[in-house]
Amino acid sequence: MSARPSVAAIPVPTRTIALVGLMGVGKSTVGRRLAQRLGLPFVDGDDAIETAARMTVSEIFAQLGEPEFRAGEARVMRRLLEGPPIVLATGGGAVLNPETRELMKEHATSVWLRADLNVVAQRVQRRDTRPLLRGKDPLVALKAMAEVRYPVYEATADVTVDVGAGAHAQAVEAILSALNAYWTSGATA
Template sequence: MPQNPSPNLRIDKALVLVGLMGTGKSTVGKRLAGRLHLPFVDADSEIERAAGLSITEIFDRFGEEQFRDGERRVIARLLDGRPKVIATGGGAFMQPDTRELILRKARAIWLDADLDVLTERVGRRDGSRPLLRNRDPREVLAELAAVRNPIYALAPIHVRSQPLPHEATVDSILKALAE
């Protein structure tokens, strides 16, 4: 049975989940927000709403550079000083300006997982991930992990996402926040 958050746990700024696709940032984020009685925001959904286009359409029409600029602006707007849980896209924390903003205005939490877990999870999704189009997901994830994990490690909180119910990851985050 999931534990309730510590009564002494005080969240005074946004909690921003970072990590590779498939770590469960959105799913875990929703559950974490529920447990903490905070709003949940998925940055990718906010980007799509602001642009009136899907992430894939933004990449196709404008390219990654323009997508990242819009992503940074949306994340800056979301980091308004009010506590909430924000799930970011896998590449958001890789952008120096976006990363600096998150580290300065929020508590960054790196959700990490084994390659097998990530490959299985991204395989459940349709073709909505631009970086996986026409490529072997395991190969792409291994390449991304090699480049991105050292940057994700700059997040002050590191939690492993296990092949367990998402509540186990939420419990791990709550424990890390209480420390």
């Protein structure tokens, strides 16, 4: 077991840490804990979209459709990525927008949280708040999303961290370790 990096050994990032990955991998829950460890504010991208739209994600999808949700998401991602450093939990599809990917490359260190699809499917079944899964078998829908999104996540991410069914604290430690290695290699923290 590797030693836990001390908070003093981890530099305070000067760039946003953008967490990318499929819905249900833990971007929001892990992101909050990561932000606390790094001494940065945390922003959940979906919450920021809901605040800007004054509607829930489900309401946006139902009333305006996915294209309008994606357009709003791109505007919110631009604002957040061009702002001061934060830990940002992006929506699972945010990186499908080429402009958002460019902004991430320019302003953020992107971390792909990757998990076994069976674990993710079990997690997302707990809540019926995900419009892209409504009325579908979660595992089948997630596999279809992974087929499209994994190559984009891989191309976008500076760091990839496999997160499993373990404790969120383990995921935070794995991310910190991967970021530390990335920054030690000469990348800007």
